[in-house]
Amino acid sequence: xxxxxxxxxxxxxxxxxxxxxxxxxxxxxxxxxxxxxxxxxxxxxxxxxxxxxxxxxxxxxxxxxxxxxxxxxxxxxxxxxxxxxxxxxxxxxxxxxxxxxxxxxxxxxxxxxxxxxxxxxxxxxxxx
Numbered sequence: 001x002x003x004x005x006x007x008x009x010x011x012x013x014x015x016x017x018x019x020x021x022x023x024x025x026x027x028x029x030x031x032x033x034x035x036x037x038x039x040x041x042x043x044x045x046x047x048x049x050x051x052x053x054x055x056x057x058x059x060x061x062x063x064x065x066x067x068x069x070x071x072x073x074x075x076x077x078x079x080x081x082x083x084x085x086x087x088x089x090x091x092x093x094x095x096x097x098x099x100x101x102x103x104x105x106x107x108x109x110x111x112x113x114x115x116x117x118x119x120x121x122x123x124x125x126x127x128x
Contacts, residue, residue: 003021003022003023004021004022004023004024004027004049004087004088005019005020005021005049005050005051005087006019006020006021006022006027006047006048006049006087007019007020007047007048007049007050007052007078008020008045008046008047009045009046009047009048009078010045011042011043011045011046012042012046014046014078015066015077015078015079016066016068016075016076016077016078017052017075017076017077017078017082018075019051019052027088048078048086049086049087049088050083050084050085050086050087051083051084051085051086051087052076052078052082052083052084053076053082053083053084054076055074055075055076058076058082063077063079063081064076064077064079064081064082065077
């Protein structure tokens, strides 16, 4: 099975890209098994399925890379300008709505697309 590219961030302000290639099964397992529920989403870890540029691909002007204060190593920052492609469509629903209710609302609609990364869109449509 093709690997899916993900990044895990320790908190909302963590902007250090730490890439991980994994399988769909490894993504689904923690989401479908018992796990900690946070009252405030700002207290939880985050993930995205975005492939970011490597250090060598980033043109840095001080905003697109960071330097680890402990190791001195340079890292790519989580910024829309560093995005190359997205690997998953993630639907987030809140407020006590069940998955069945959500699916029922959207099952009869035609597929549509939206990207928060519109302004950073690549000139190669296959990436978007």
